């Protein structure tokens with residue numbers, strides 16, 4: 533049986549609720565995490581892309597080590613592209629999954645060179661966000677999240693990378709329906725956010741997901757969002773697990789990614 537479409541009032545009410553939640557996130561988590569603002573590109577766009585490939589399925593500290601090693605060994609992206617793949621694999625080994633990432637980096641660089649006749653992604657600044665993301669996502673091994681990271685961090689464009697923390701916290705807050713596919717999650721959240729809200733929203737949800745709204749059990753007793761959180765209704769009713777408030781402070785020290793997104797200099 534065909535599912536009936538929600539009424540206009542229902543859509544408007546849902547939109548108002550989402551905006552209430554987003555405003556609470558930006559105000560309250562912003563206060564907690566220093567109101568992060570995009571302060572210009574931390575790296576050039578190709579470096580941003582390669583660093584993001586290195587960070588796939590590994591801790592930021594490891595991907596940073598691998599990125600530093602790669603830049604120390606090769607003076608240009610052309611040299612990375614022409615390096616023997618086995619050698620590149622050894623160089624980036626500290627980043628984990630090097631046998632997968634080394635050929636992926638070279639395939640991506642080769643595709644950029646083939647399509648643009650140079651290893652420069654500056655042209656993306658002149659495309660609409662949707663076009664720029666589609667161009668990046670057509671590169672081998674690059675999905676919506678990585679493409680959005682390059683656009684948000686490398687260009688300050690209004691794109692929202694949805695990583696595991698953003699997805700989990702947004703889902704618990706009721707901003708995403710259960711089991712939303714990751715591509716649709718990018719669309720839904722971007723539709724709900726103003727362009728200027730994407731950077732702080734992304735950073736704040738990552739910090740909150742690491743510190744407080746952890747998987748599998750959130751520490752709701754420390755959260756400033758209980759009054760707007762859909763998941764907390766289940767927690768309060770005893771229908772979802774919750775972690776006790778730890779005796780020691782939960783704010784983890786800044787990690788490499790945090791330092792980068794708060795404006796620290798890029799790796800040498």
Ligand code: SF4
Pocket residue numbers: 701704705744745746750751752755756757758761762763764
């Ligand atoms: S109330 Fe609990 S589940 Fe909801 S956002 Fe806060 S920590 Fe996460």
